Amino acid sequence: MATLFGGGLLFDGESGPHAGLGLLAEHGRILRVAPLAAFEGVACTRIDTTGATLMPGLIDCHVHLCSSSDPGFFATILSTPRERASLQVLQAARQSLRGGVTSLRDLGGFEFTEMPVRDAFREGRELGPTLVCAGKSITMTGGHAYLLSIEIDGAAAAVSAVRQNIKRGADVVKLIATGGVATPGLDPLAAHLTREELTAAVEEARRLGRRSAAHAQGAPGILNAVEAGVDSIEHGFQITDELAALMVARGTFLVPTLSAIARTLDNAEGRMPAHLLEKSLRFRDMQRESFRRFLAAGGRIAMGTDAGTPFNLHGGNAQELLEMTALGMSPARALHAATAAAAELLGLADRGRLCEGYAADLLLVDGDPVADIAAAADPRHHRGVWKDGYDVHALLGRPGPVPGAPRFLAGEAPF
Numbered sequence: 001m002a003t004l005f006g007g008g009l010l011f012d013g014e015s016g017p018h019a020g021l022g023l024l025a026e027h028g029r030i031l032r033v034a035p036l037a038a039f040e041g042v043a044c045t046r047i048d049t050t051g052a053t054l055m056p057g058l059i060d061c062h063v064h065l066c067s068s069s070d071p072g073f074f075a076t077i078l079s080t081p082r083e084r085a086s087l088q089v090l091q092a093a094r095q096s097l098r099g100g101v102t103s104l105r106d107l108g109g110f111e112f113t114e115m116p117v118r119d120a121f122r123e124g125r126e127l128g129p130t131l132v133c134a135g136k137s138i139t140m141t142g143g144h145a146y147l148l149s150i151e152i153d154g155a156a157a158a159v160s161a162v163r164q165n166i167k168r169g170a171d172v173v174k175l176i177a178t179g180g181v182a183t184p185g186l187d188p189l190a191a192h193l194t195r196e197e198l199t200a201a202v203e204e205a206r207r208l209g210r211r212s213a214a215h216a217q218g219a220p221g222i223l224n225a226v227e228a229g230v231d232s233i234e235h236g237f238q239i240t241d242e243l244a245a246l247m248v249a250r251g252t253f254l255v256p257t258l259s260a261i262a263r264t265l266d267n268a269e270g271r272m273p274a275h276l277l278e279k280s281l282r283f284r285d286m287q288r289e290s291f292r293r294f295l296a297a298g299g300r301i302a303m304g305t306d307a308g309t310p311f312n313l314h315g316g317n318a319q320e321l322l323e324m325t326a327l328g329m330s331p332a333r334a335l336h337a338a339t340a341a342a343a344e345l346l347g348l349a350d351r352g353r354l355c356e357g358y359a360a361d362l363l364l365v366d367g368d369p370v371a372d373i374a375a376a377a378d379p380r381h382h383r384g385v386w387k388d389g390y391d392v393h394a395l396l397g398r399p400g401p402v403p404g405a406p407r408f409l410a411g412e413a414p415f
């Protein structure tokens with residue numbers, strides 16, 4: 001039977017909150033969004049949203065499901081047997097879904113172990129979020145994240161690496177345009193893959209119907225990646241006024257991943273490697289300024305967290321909304337970045353908005369997240385999550401107090 005949500009507010013992915021609207025869904029699809037009076041007499045199950053806001057499920061454009069977010073994550077991932085690695089992906093993806101995230105883009109996995117999990121969700125064999133997967137990152141020999149990536153030198157090798165990823169099921173291509181924070185001894189501001197290598201990879205990806213995302217922190221690498229035609233710049237520590245104008249002109253998205261450095265520094269007292277702490281401290285303010293500059297320039301921003309980096313927990317993704325609004329982004333724009341804008345970047349044509357014909361990926365939060373972003377950013381304020389119409393909290397449990405906790409049904413005791 002169809003289900004009608006009504007009584008409270010509605011944020012449709014673009015605008016809101018709107019009062020007085022009802023949303024009717026059936027068989028995992030949104031049938032209609034209209035003034036509540038239009039549904040009088042319709043035979044359906046009714047869910048009262050009074051005191052709450054119905055919005056699209058959140059979309060995280062940058063995660064690493066293969067990682068359990070521990071300080072030594074590269075070594076942990078590499079020492080994981082492959083048959084166990086897919087289980088890690090499954091648990092991380094479901095933990096994210098419990099936390100209100102109904103679609104995720106994995107930008108760098110481990111030995112393609114995320115692909116069977118993505119397929120199980122996609123084919124409805126298991127309940128999980130929509131996954132858009134890059135397979136392995138493509139980096140220069142010895143470049144950032146080389147331990148988990150395909151290492152290449154030259155344009156022909158870049159083309160080959162794109163094809164290898166697509167052969168194994170990649171939906172999107174991830175390119176490493178600069179050094180990074182997490183790899184010891186590498187400078188995040190140094191350009192890595194060359195303009196020629198990036199261009200060859202982006203063009204091959206596009207020819208085969210895939211989009212490209214570039215890990216790019218320093219300005220020279222950001223310029224290389226934007227000129228090569230990538231769809232999104234990930235992290236973007238050093239977006240100058242000139243680069244912001246170029247990205248706006250070309251429509252290039254920024255996926256800020258502010259949570260990565262924030263969670264590392266929040267947990268500085270832990271077992272954090274020295275190089276990670278040192279670089280996080282050194283680049284935090286640069287990244288914040290870069291974000292503010294791009295925001296002021298009117299650039300397109302899509303939410304991404306880099307979940308899987310230390311203490312950046314799967315299921316805690318929504319916290320990125322707090323990070324973005326703390327730097328001056330309005331709550332409405334942050335919600336748009338986490339829904340409709342993110343769906344646009346990921347090419348998810350029927351998600352990220354509450355419109356007729358779209359998937360019933362829904363998040364119901366207490367109060368009004370446009371007035372107080374914490375309503376969406378803190379899963380404790382989430383009243384419900386629906387994935388393609390399935391009630392996630394009823395089927396998988398509410399988000400646990402500790403994301404990644406071993407209990408399948410977090411918060412429930414066995415009989």
Ligand SMILES: [Zn+2]
Nearest residue numbers: 062064107306
């Ligand atoms: Zn990442």
